């Protein structure tokens with residue numbers, strides 16, 4: 001049985017940090033409170049409070065080695081925290097795509113058979129999952145014959161077979177080029193709209209993430225800032241980690257999301273302009289680093 005949440009511990013943590021944008025406790029599908037994780041005797045994550053709401057797209061950003069994969073593995077229960085509580089709604093269905101999946105390239109394995117590993121699945125379910133990710137015709141194809149983008153979609157189809165309420169994707173676009181990455185995020189948005197599942201994904205694609213997420217958290221051993229993509233990209237903690245290079249992406253994000261054009265003239269040229277009326281005037285929500293904890 002999962003450990004029950006500890007409201008007292010959560011309240012204590014918020015004494016030291018501004019309120020987060022986490023959903024109200026009653027709505028959460030997964031909730032971490034005061035979570036510290038140590039691997040190989042070393043603290044990797046400390047003082048993490050996080051809740052995942054139904055249907056949201058939550059993106060996890062952070063430098064290499066900052067604990068993003070560990071956070072996902074903690075959310076699914078593959079890693080046990082040294083301190084704090086992890087709560088999942090009873091019976092919650094999870095779909096997880098790991099960062100790496102070692103497949104022997106010499107082993108003959110069709111897409112269809114792969115989808116029945118490790119759990120045998122009805123043929124109709126597999127066909128439906130492949131159709132869901134736009135690969136309806138590829139069931140008999142060998143895995144070794146797939147492109148990087150197709151393989152990623154097959155992994156996604158496999159995660160969808162359990163009809164997840166939360167889909168967790170660890171750097172799903174790392175092998176894809178920019179158009180492939182943008183296409184993949186569009187697919188994720190479609191799947192969220194069709195299935196209504198929450199999506200938690202680790203990404204390094206700062207530019208694309210700006211328009212693909214409802215909420216972003218920036219991890220660096222702890223959650224150092226969080227909020228809407230526009231808010232996070234203006235946070236000093238984020239800029240200290242990633243620099244100012246996402247200004248263009250932010251302009252694009254605002255341009256695409258904030259307004260309909262009321263100037264009727266045809267520009268006749270391709271540009272992006274940063275309109276001043278962005279909707280994210282609120283201050284970024286920073287989270288102070290929790291003091292180092294000993295497990």
Ligand SMILES: Nc1ncnc2c1ncn2[C@@H]1O[C@H](COP(=O)(O)OP(=O)(O)OP(=O)(O)O)[C@@H](O)[C@H]1O
Nearest residue numbers: 039040044062063064065066067068069070071099
């Ligand atoms: N099994 C393990 N044993 C010991 N240390 C580990 C283990 N797995 C990960 N670590 C360490 O924990 C830290 C966080 O790793 P993690 O994979 O969560 O980071 P990440 O942010 O996902 O990194 P990347 O962006 O490079 O994938 C790293 O310093 C890593 O070396």
